Every structure is written in C-alpha cells, then in structure tokens.
Amino acid sequence: MKCFIKDDLVLSRPPEGPVASYIVPFAEWLGDRGYGLVSMRNQVLMAAGFSKWLGHKGLELSDISGDHARRYLLDRAQRPKLGDAAALRHLLAFLRSQNAIAEEIEADHNPSPVEQHVQAYEWYLRDARALARETIINYRPVVREFLNYRFGDGEVSLAQLRADDVTKFVQQKVSRLNLRRAKITTTALRSFLSYARFRGDVTSDLAAAVPIVANWSLSSIPRAIGRDEVSRLLASIDRDTPIGCRDYAMILALARLGLRSSEVVTLELDDIDWVAGEIHVVGKNGQRNDLPLPADVGEAIADYLRKSRPRNASRRVFLRDKAPIRGFTGQCGLGSVIRRSLKRAGIDAPTMGTHQFRHGLASEMLRGGASLGEIGEVLGHRHVQTTAIYAKVDLDALRTLALPWPGEAQ
Known part of the structure; x- marks a missing residue:
C-alpha cells in the first residue's frame, strides 16, 4: 500500500517506528529550505528507514540521539553513500526544532589546558566584547599557538608569562608572514594579554611588550575598480x-x-x-x-x-x-x-x-x-x-x- 508524502513524493509503504508521524512534516521542512525533489526523496527514504530501525530496536522518540544515527548507518545492509549522514543530521535537526527530541548534549571530551583557555577567551570576545565572528576566528589560532609555544602540553599558568615570552614568539612567527597576517597576529596577542590582565591572571601590561609591525600610515594607494x-x-x-x-x-x-x-x-x-x-x-x-x-x-x-x-x-x-x-x-x-x-x-x-x-x-x-x-x-x-x-x-x-x-x- 503506497503512502503519499507529497503529490510528487511517494513511499512504497507507510512509514513505521517512532518517527513515522514526522515524515510528512520533515518533507515539507525540506521543501521550504529549497531542496530538490531527488534530494528530498533520498532524505525521506533515509528518515523512513531510520524510523523503522528505531522501532525494531525498541527505541522511543525520547531516546533518539546522534549516536543512534551513526549506529544505523553501520547496521544497514547497504554501504553508506554520499549524503546519507547529512540526511540524518537534517532529520535530527528538524526533530529538535519540533521539540520532539532533546538537544544534543556535547560529550565531555576533556579539553587540554590550552583549549580551556582558548575557549574562555573566545567566550569573552563573543559575550563581553561582542566582536564579530570573523574577528574571533582570526584571533583564536594565534592565541592557541602562543599558549602551545609557551606551555606545550603542560598546565597553563598565565601568571608565569613574561615579556620575553611575548617578544620571542612574535619575532619567530611574524618573520614567516605577510604584512596583513603579521598585524592580525600582533593585534590578537595584544587582545589576549589585555584579557589576561583584565582577569587578574597577569598583573603587568604585557600587551605593551608585543612588538609593533612596521606599517607606514598611508603608504599605499587604495586599489579601486573604475x-x-x-x-x-x-x-x-x-x-x-x-x-x-x-x-x-x-x-x-x-x-x-x-x-x-x-x-x-x-x-x-x-x-x-x-x-x-x-x-x-x-x-x-x-x-x-x-x-x-x-x-x-x-x-x-x-x-x-x-x-x-x-x-x-x-x-x-x-x-x-x-x-x-x-x-x-x-x-x-x-x-x-x-x-x-x-x-x-x-x-x-x-x-x-x-x-x-x-x-x-x-x-x-x-x-x-x-x-x-x-x-x-x-x-x-x-x-x-x-x-x-x-x-x-x-x-x-x-x-x-x-x-x-x-x-x-x-
């Protein structure tokens, strides 16, 4: 017995399992986001298969997590093809948007001491300074590299930072960069060291120790299209x-x-x-x-x-x-x-x-x-x-x- 999802989208049999009642709304959700008919059909088939698999496993809607999607792809008889994993990600995103399943809780992956400081600095830039996403993306790797340079895999104690650590890092790094990247590096480092002083981890003004990259004011002519x-x-x-x-x-x-x-x-x-x-x-x-x-x-x-x-x-x-x-x-x-x-x-x-x-x-x-x-x-x-x-x-x-x-x- 066929099941009509949309006028031009039909399943050979009605879907079953805990996600069955969401298959039609999922198809409409995909359509609203501009997916073509072929892509919609593949994603709906993947959702129906996943729902049936969940039912055979005795899982309820409230049990579903991203791990079940990964297990389903491994359990299927056919090999996963391009787009299968993305289809399941879209399905889970839709179910979360409908409050049908809980938001995914990120696993505690025990970030390294360096990553903990990088994340805290990123939160500060985003929440306290409200900086643009592109700026944060530019600053983050500079801070990560600086902390790895100074502390390696060990514990990070910002109180141990000295002006000599800052100048040596900049001299070593900027010699391999073009002017734009060099200025981003020094600006990011000054920002991080000012943040460390704001937190009280650093008492002296280490930001002042960051060497200045030579960049003569008004040295170039703007490259303008005619x-x-x-x-x-x-x-x-x-x-x-x-x-x-x-x-x-x-x-x-x-x-x-x-x-x-x-x-x-x-x-x-x-x-x-x-x-x-x-x-x-x-x-x-x-x-x-x-x-x-x-x-x-x-x-x-x-x-x-x-x-x-x-x-x-x-x-x-x-x-x-x-x-x-x-x-x-x-x-x-x-x-x-x-x-x-x-x-x-x-x-x-x-x-x-x-x-x-x-x-x-x-x-x-x-x-x-x-x-x-x-x-x-x-x-x-x-x-x-x-x-x-x-x-x-x-x-x-x-x-x-x-x-x-x-x-x-x-």
Missing part, C-alpha cells in the same frame, strides 16, 4: 535569471553605497525603509548608519524580492541559491559571486575582492568634489584618519603640489 569596469560588470549579469537578479542587486549595493561585504550579506528586510527611501546598515562594532537609498539600488532590490527571492522565513534580504536556502553565513559567499562575475565579464580588476567597490565609490566622490569628511560619513568611518588615504587617489590634484625638478627649463 567606473567603466563597474558598468561593464553590471551589464554582463543576466538579470532574467534568479541568481543574476540577486547578484546584480548585491553588486550594485556595493558599488553605489560603498557597503562592506558583511553589511550586504547581513542586510535584513526591516533595514529598508521604502517610504523614507533609506537603508539602515549595521557596520563594524554594531555601529548603525542610515543612508539614502538610491533609486537604482532600490529598484534592483525590489526586483529581486518580487521575482527571484525564494519563499523563505529568513529575514535576510539576500539568500543563497542552493539548499538549504538561507542567508549567507559569512562574507565568502559574496566574494565568490564577485570572482565569478569578474571572470565571466573578462574584467582585469585590481583585486578579486569586494572592497574595491568601496574604494571605487570613495575615489569617484573625491574626484566629484566631495570632502574627506563627507566620504567618511558615507563609508561609516569613525575617524578621519581612516578616510585620509583617499586623498592620494586624486593624482591630478597631487601633481599641482609637486616641486619642479632641479635644473628643469622654466
């Missing part, structure tokens, strides 16, 4: 496809508003005030910036929302195009969009990243007569020194300041 290249890039995008409609709106927001990639991917539906024609952006350190919404950007976003955005409960404006359908989990997704679009358009851009659009807008504003203060306000800079680097972009104005070459004919 206005013509931006126009070519936007014109190359096929806006008749859902992905192209989304990519066009995101890139236009980068180019016209000078947003950071994180500000684009975290933009929410409630951040756009269509009546006032404003967009509310949450920048670094939670700083909120209200910007006028240009007509072309608003039209591009509205076009995406009306025609191409998948039906989804997420409040994010821009969603992934692959299942599970949700907002971007980080900035890498938008970076991939930029690289793919530049390559398709055949544009030899200054970089492959998103920041070139921000630099491009600032450069165009400067050439149009905007002051550094006005540029900084649009870009959300808190300090004028951050914007000062764009003064070097106006090469024509700088040439008027150049002294004549000695001996040059008058």
Whole structure:
C-alpha cells in the first residue's frame, strides 16, 4: 500500500517506528529550505528507514540521539553513500526544532589546558566584547599557538608569562608572514594579554611588550575598480535569471553605497525603509548608519524580492541559491559571486575582492568634489584618519603640489 508524502513524493509503504508521524512534516521542512525533489526523496527514504530501525530496536522518540544515527548507518545492509549522514543530521535537526527530541548534549571530551583557555577567551570576545565572528576566528589560532609555544602540553599558568615570552614568539612567527597576517597576529596577542590582565591572571601590561609591525600610515594607494569596469560588470549579469537578479542587486549595493561585504550579506528586510527611501546598515562594532537609498539600488532590490527571492522565513534580504536556502553565513559567499562575475565579464580588476567597490565609490566622490569628511560619513568611518588615504587617489590634484625638478627649463 503506497503512502503519499507529497503529490510528487511517494513511499512504497507507510512509514513505521517512532518517527513515522514526522515524515510528512520533515518533507515539507525540506521543501521550504529549497531542496530538490531527488534530494528530498533520498532524505525521506533515509528518515523512513531510520524510523523503522528505531522501532525494531525498541527505541522511543525520547531516546533518539546522534549516536543512534551513526549506529544505523553501520547496521544497514547497504554501504553508506554520499549524503546519507547529512540526511540524518537534517532529520535530527528538524526533530529538535519540533521539540520532539532533546538537544544534543556535547560529550565531555576533556579539553587540554590550552583549549580551556582558548575557549574562555573566545567566550569573552563573543559575550563581553561582542566582536564579530570573523574577528574571533582570526584571533583564536594565534592565541592557541602562543599558549602551545609557551606551555606545550603542560598546565597553563598565565601568571608565569613574561615579556620575553611575548617578544620571542612574535619575532619567530611574524618573520614567516605577510604584512596583513603579521598585524592580525600582533593585534590578537595584544587582545589576549589585555584579557589576561583584565582577569587578574597577569598583573603587568604585557600587551605593551608585543612588538609593533612596521606599517607606514598611508603608504599605499587604495586599489579601486573604475567606473567603466563597474558598468561593464553590471551589464554582463543576466538579470532574467534568479541568481543574476540577486547578484546584480548585491553588486550594485556595493558599488553605489560603498557597503562592506558583511553589511550586504547581513542586510535584513526591516533595514529598508521604502517610504523614507533609506537603508539602515549595521557596520563594524554594531555601529548603525542610515543612508539614502538610491533609486537604482532600490529598484534592483525590489526586483529581486518580487521575482527571484525564494519563499523563505529568513529575514535576510539576500539568500543563497542552493539548499538549504538561507542567508549567507559569512562574507565568502559574496566574494565568490564577485570572482565569478569578474571572470565571466573578462574584467582585469585590481583585486578579486569586494572592497574595491568601496574604494571605487570613495575615489569617484573625491574626484566629484566631495570632502574627506563627507566620504567618511558615507563609508561609516569613525575617524578621519581612516578616510585620509583617499586623498592620494586624486593624482591630478597631487601633481599641482609637486616641486619642479632641479635644473628643469622654466
């Protein structure tokens, strides 16, 4: 006797076992997240088989844990194939979302003394300092490496740290790094040592012992994409496809508003005030910036929302195009969009990243007569020194300041 899960999804027999009543809602849950019919069918079959196995084992719904999913894959007659484990993870996540099974309690894996300190520092950054996830990801390995360098596998006593430990670690490590990674290393180390002093584990200001990485202020010129290249890039995008409609709106927001990639991917539906024609952006350190919404950007976003955005409960404006359908989990997704679009358009851009659009807008504003203060306000800079680097972009104005070459004919 067949069992209809959905109009186009049928099982040869009704599901049995403790999860049987959740099979249909699970299929709907998968559909809401954008999984295709083939993927949904495989995951529903896996859920039905798992439920039947649980019933044969005499297990109730309240008994289910991640360990049972692993045991089921080992007990089955056929060999596990790609996607089987993920299907069971999705099923367990769905059951937890319905409060049908308990949240998984992480096993006590007895973290090493170094890991205990790294975890405590991470909690401090996240809960007390509210730092961005990307910042924590950058800082964590530096602290882990420093503690391993000083204490190895033994007990960690931060009170034993000395300035000599700090300087030797930095000298040994940064010699193998480029400038950007070297600065991240020293910044992370200062942050950790300040945290250790805040906790009372360290009484002296060891953060001051971290050597300074030479980085001359305003030593470089921002690598900005030109206005013509931006126009070519936007014109190359096929806006008749859902992905192209989304990519066009995101890139236009980068180019016209000078947003950071994180500000684009975290933009929410409630951040756009269509009546006032404003967009509310949450920048670094939670700083909120209200910007006028240009007509072309608003039209591009509205076009995406009306025609191409998948039906989804997420409040994010821009969603992934692959299942599970949700907002971007980080900035890498938008970076991939930029690289793919530049390559398709055949544009030899200054970089492959998103920041070139921000630099491009600032450069165009400067050439149009905007002051550094006005540029900084649009870009959300808190300090004028951050914007000062764009003064070097106006090469024509700088040439008027150049002294004549000695001996040059008058």
